[in-house]
């Protein structure tokens with residue numbers, strides 16, 4: 001199960017520009033589509049999505065070959081073999097895998113053959129080595145498995161020209177190997193979006209600067225770059241922009257040559273929150289600027305041409321949650337993905353939680369596994385500036401708009417934040 005359009009309807013406000021979580025997801029995904037394709041080498045193809053069907057340029061196996069270590073023979077010569085009536089054949093050649101037999105198998109002769117070696121002319125059957133005894137220049141056969149046994153025919157797995165992978169397939173390591181096996185060294189996939197990332201705020205400084213009075217580190221830029229990268233897109237960090245409408249607009253204009261634009265901060269109602277206006281100045285058509293959710297209520301979304309522009313909130317948790325809910329699925333869609341949402345699981349609440357009516361709340365939680373069940377408990381204070389709670393959290397409990405409290409023991413939906421980290425022991429190996 002995945003988090004998508006959870007039952008989140010608008011019911012809260014007539015305030016223009018406010019949308020529900022479900023509406024926000026829908027509006028954003030409507031605006032984005034897969035980027036044009038590019039050709040990549042096989043080793044860069046894993047995790048990318050095919051933009052065209054892949055047909056096999058060669059057959060697999062490319063030639064008939066032996067499926068066993070043994071002897072290539074004519075069935076006619078060995079058909080009557082049994083333990084009591086062994087047959088002895090002349091061995092005229094030995095073919096290891098990777099070499100082509102020179103001789104031909106003729107009456108009462110055999111060629112010793114290894115797994116994967118091409119079948120010699122004249123032979124129609126392979127007798128496995130376990131049923132034979134080697135003698136000088138000869139082989140004694142005591143058992144056979146039947147006519148035509150242990151031969152892999154050319155094209156048995158894949159025929160030349162056959163479609164082996166379809167457009168839209170998310171490429172796995174096995175797919176990469178499969179393409180290699182048919183000699184397909186390059187492949188066309190949807191391009192990865194470049195994301196121009198700005199942090200706005202006079203209070204910000206960079207991580208390697210000496211701490212200055214009144215300043216905090218621009219941590220959002222790192223959180224978001226890491227998420228963007230984990231999503232498979234390409235973050236381009238444009239650093240810090242001051243809270244001035246003109247500097248913001250100038251910075252945003254430069255960013256519009258990339259596939260997506262992402263800003264943090266400056267989208268709420270403070271005296272220095274100019275991002276929305278500055279995006280407008282830069283030509284971005286704003287679609288909404290508030291979502292009925294917590295955290296991350298102020299959240300601007302617009303587009304310029306086909307490019308999405310995300311004005312994420314400044315608070316570290318709000319921007320991270322908003323990224324996961326909205327920007328991540330959009331970037332995945334741009335890369336051709338069909339599964340756009342984080343996985344969800346069901347869990348029992350370990351304690352009651354009060355929630356606000358009219359907004360969808362995402363409560364950071366730990367997930368404990370016991371007797372085949374998940375148990376979710378809040379990470380504690382849910383302040384949207386407490387990034388550590390996001391680091392501790394394994395999931396986000398979803399509390400719907402119409403709920404005001406969740407009871408202890410209630411079954412809740414939890415968005416799994418780091419599926420790799422959330423081990424379900426009985427599924428582990």
Ligand code: AMP
Nearest residue numbers: 199201217218219220265266313314315
């Ligand atoms: P704003 O949305 O601009 O009002 O920012 C809200 C709060 O988020 C600010 O007071 C900062 O504490 C914090 N904040 C804003 N931008 C960043 C950032 N890039 N990195 C870390 N914290 C930030």
Ligand code: MG
Nearest residue numbers: 201265266314
């Ligand atoms: Mg600010």
